[in-house]
Amino acid sequence: MLKYNNIQLKKIIRFVILGMTLLFTIVILVYPIFSTLDPFVMDMQNILSPPTSRHWFGTDIYGRDVFARVIFGGRVTLAIAASAVGLGLFLGLPLGLLPLWAPKWLGEVVRRLVDMMLAWPGIFLALALMGLLGPGERNLVIALGLVRAPRIALVCHNTGRKVMEETFIEAARSFGAGGLHIATKHVLPNILPVLIVQVIFQLGSGITAETALSFLGVGVMPPKPSWGNVVADGKNVLQVAPWISLLAGSIIIMFVLFINLTGDVLTDMLTPKRK
Amino acid sequence: MLKYLFWRLSGLLLTLLGLSFVSFCLIELVPGDPVITMLGEAAAWQDIERLRIELGLNKPFLVRYYNWITNAVVHGDLGYSLLMNQPITELFKTRIPRTAWLALLSFLLTIFIGIPSGILAALYAGGLIDRLVMTVSTVFLATPIFLVALFLMWIFAVQLRWFPVAGYIAPTSHFIEGIRSLCLPALSISTMYIAYIARMTRAAILETLTQDFVVAAQAKGVTRARLVFLHIMKPSLVPILTAGGLVLAELLGGTIVSETMFVIPGIGRLTFDAAVKKDVFVLQAMLLFMGSIYYVINVIVDICLAVIDPRIRII
Numbered sequence: 244m245l246k247y248n249n250i251q252l253k254k255i256i257r258f259v260i261l262g263m264t265l266l267f268t269i270v271i272l273v274y275p276i277f278s279t280l281d282p283f284v285m286d287m288q289n290i291l292s293p294p295t296s297r298h299w300f301g302t303d304i305y306g307r308d309v310f311a312r313v314i315f316g317g318r319v320t321l322a323i324a325a326s327a328v329g330l331g332l333f334l335g336l337p338l339g340l341l342p343l344w345a346p347k348w349l350g351e352v353v354r355r356l357v358d359m360m361l362a363w364p365g366i367f368l369a370l371a372l373m374g375l376l377g378p379g380e381r382n383l384v385i386a387l388g389l390v391r392a393p394r395i396a397l398v399c400h401n402t403g404r405k406v407m408e409e410t411f412i413e414a415a416r417s418f419g420a421g422g423l424h425i426a427t428k429h430v431l432p433n434i435l436p437v438l439i440v441q442v443i444f445q446l447g448s449g450i451t452a453e454t455a456l457s458f459l460g461v462g463v464m465p466p467k468p469s470w471g472n473v474v475a476d477g478k479n480v481l482q483v484a485p486w487i488s489l490l491a492g493s494i495i496i497m498f499v500l501f502i503n504l505t506g507d508v509l510t511d512m513l514t515p516k517r518k
Numbered sequence: 519m520l521k522y523l524f525w526r527l528s529g530l531l532l533t534l535l536g537l538s539f540v541s542f543c544l545i546e547l548v549p550g551d552p553v554i555t556m557l558g559e560a561a562a563w564q565d566i567e568r569l570r571i572e573l574g575l576n577k578p579f580l581v582r583y584y585n586w587i588t589n590a591v592v593h594g595d596l597g598y599s600l601l602m603n604q605p606i607t608e609l610f611k612t613r614i615p616r617t618a619w620l621a622l623l624s625f626l627l628t629i630f631i632g633i634p635s636g637i638l639a640a641l642y643a644g645g646l647i648d649r650l651v652m653t654v655s656t657v658f659l660a661t662p663i664f665l666v667a668l669f670l671m672w673i674f675a676v677q678l679r680w681f682p683v684a685g686y687i688a689p690t691s692h693f694i695e696g697i698r699s700l701c702l703p704a705l706s707i708s709t710m711y712i713a714y715i716a717r718m719t720r721a722a723i724l725e726t727l728t729q730d731f732v733v734a735a736q737a738k739g740v741t742r743a744r745l746v747f748l749h750i751m752k753p754s755l756v757p758i759l760t761a762g763g764l765v766l767a768e769l770l771g772g773t774i775v776s777e778t779m780f781v782i783p784g785i786g787r788l789t790f791d792a793a794v795k796k797d798v799f800v801l802q803a804m805l806l807f808m809g810s811i812y813y814v815i816n817v818i819v820d821i822c823l824a825v826i827d828p829r830i831r832i833i
Contacts, residue, residue, distance in 0.1 A: 359533075359540050362812040363805065364771020366663075367789065371801050374793025375548040451662040455775060458664050461793060478668060485672055492665045500660035 257508050264501040271317040280311035282468050291484045300490045303476050313491050316468035324449035326384045328442055331391025339399025343407055343430060344422025360393035369452055373461045383462050387452055391445050398441045402434040436513035443506040447499045454495055470495050522824055522831045530817050534810055541805035542583050545798050552798045596803040601795045606803045609788060617784030619689055621769050623704035628765060632712040636719025643724060655713035663775045667706035674702060684781040703780040707772035711765045718761040722754040756827055763819035767812040
């Protein structure tokens with residue numbers, strides 16, 4: 244985050260960042276319901292049209308409205324990324340907290356396994372899993388979720404371990420509280436702020452990963468739009484109709500940027516200040 | 519130091535063994551039969567059965583794991599690519615140098631742009647340079663590699679025609695043209711990591727700047743250049759090196775996207791082709807290879823850190 248001297252200015256910027264993220268999300272989720280735009284309808288008389296007042300982002304090689312495809316594709320991308328982070332949280336949170344209370348050997352095994360899952364670059368593991376599972380949205384969620392899980396587990400574990408050193412944990416122990424009780428009732432609430440921020444950042448990475456895989460052609464399959472394959476459609480006509488890829492790409496960058504900034508803002512708001 | 523080395527290296531061997539087992543299991547868990555994938559659904563069952571025996575797929579799981587890993591370690595044989603119709607080791611031999619060039623160039627770009635801008639940002643914290651570095655890095659961190667590649671392609675290859683749109687020329691056969699063909703792919707991989715390294719460097723140096731010895735050195739009258747490059751850089755190097763090691767390992771993931779887009783026949787492209795065509799043996803070898811590189815880099819970084827900072831050597 245940039246350093247602002249003026250507290251007022253900082254508040255305004257926070258407000259703008261959170262507002263923009265919210266606006267983006269709402270437009271992506273709600274716009275398709277009220278709009279007459281159709282991402283599938285083809286207009287062969289009007290292919291590769293540059294941006295006009297009728298087609299804001301122009302049209303692609305089948306004469307489909309690129310703006311509609313970006314909005315509908317955003318919905319698909321966002322749904323997949325969110326489900327993947329959900330799956331990652333579902334797997335990662337227990338795996339991260341388990342070593343804090345389970346028997347030592349089991350904790351060690353889990354820690355090593357999580358570490359091993361982190362040895363592979365995220366995009367590589369996701370691609371390899373997609374290759375093994377085959378394309379499709381369900382598999383995309385599984386592959387991306389499995390990539391997110393160890394990253395979430397690591398953050399939970401590291402933050403949880405710090406909480407375990409606090410005096411109130413010792414106090415709870417002295418009352419005879421069990422390991423599972425401490426993990427869920429004392430550690431979990433205390434790592435929640437960090438976890439929320441982590442979920443936001445993972446959502447950003449999830450969107451990036453989904454668009455990359457769909458762009459490469461192993462994710463969401465056309466004609467169903469997703470941000471990745473809209474950009475991929477445009478790549479083939481980059482020389483004659485650069486606006487397709489460049490506009491769709493800019494939307495992806497902007498959305499991920501605002502999500503990351505939201506993560507920064509939430510870090511500032513939720514986690515206690517350092518001295 | 520020797521004791522530290524011994525423990526690190528023996529730990530590495532054990533970890534690699536574990537990694538190979540996990541890689542093998544991951545492939546085993548996948549539904550579908552690689553032989554049927556290769557021959558097609560319509561293949562005669564005799565052919566399927568024959569190939570299965572030829573590949574040793576009829577043997578029990580642990581025997582196959584044992585054979586795979588002993589072949590890999592003793593003979594350097596990683597298996598056979600069904601779809602490329604070549605031994606995987608041969609494929610690796612021709613393709614790894616290409617990816618190595620790309621990764622090396624990306625890494626150099628990352629280090630030589632990322633670290634200086636991080637240092638500058640930290641020394642002038644709150645100033646114009648700092649704001650510029652932080653803003654640009656925020657945008658870079660949000661931009662996936664394939665989009666950087668696309669934007670670079672459009673500006674420098676389509677509009678300005680300074681670089682080729684795609685293709686690979688070996689720098690060993692024609693150095694200038696080779697580097698030229700690798701510029702855009704390398705730059706597209708590194709932007710995200712330049713931002714990451716710049717931020718890590720900035721944070722590390724800001725952390726060091728709060729230490730008492732910096733004030734003491736300043737009070738003693740140490741010149742600014744000496745203060746920055748000797749007193750501040752050395753302790754800051756520990757987190758920077760750790761981040762550098764991580765980046766080097768992650769870069770290899772980036773080569774997949776970059777090589778696919780710029781049509782460079784390296785191992786990144788091989789991984790992509792194997793994933794699309796479901797060549798499980800290649801994916802298995804790649805899982806082992808990529809994971810091993812991560813651990814080997816980690817150990818090298820740890821040893822470097824132990825050389826720089828004696829406190830780390832204590833086990």
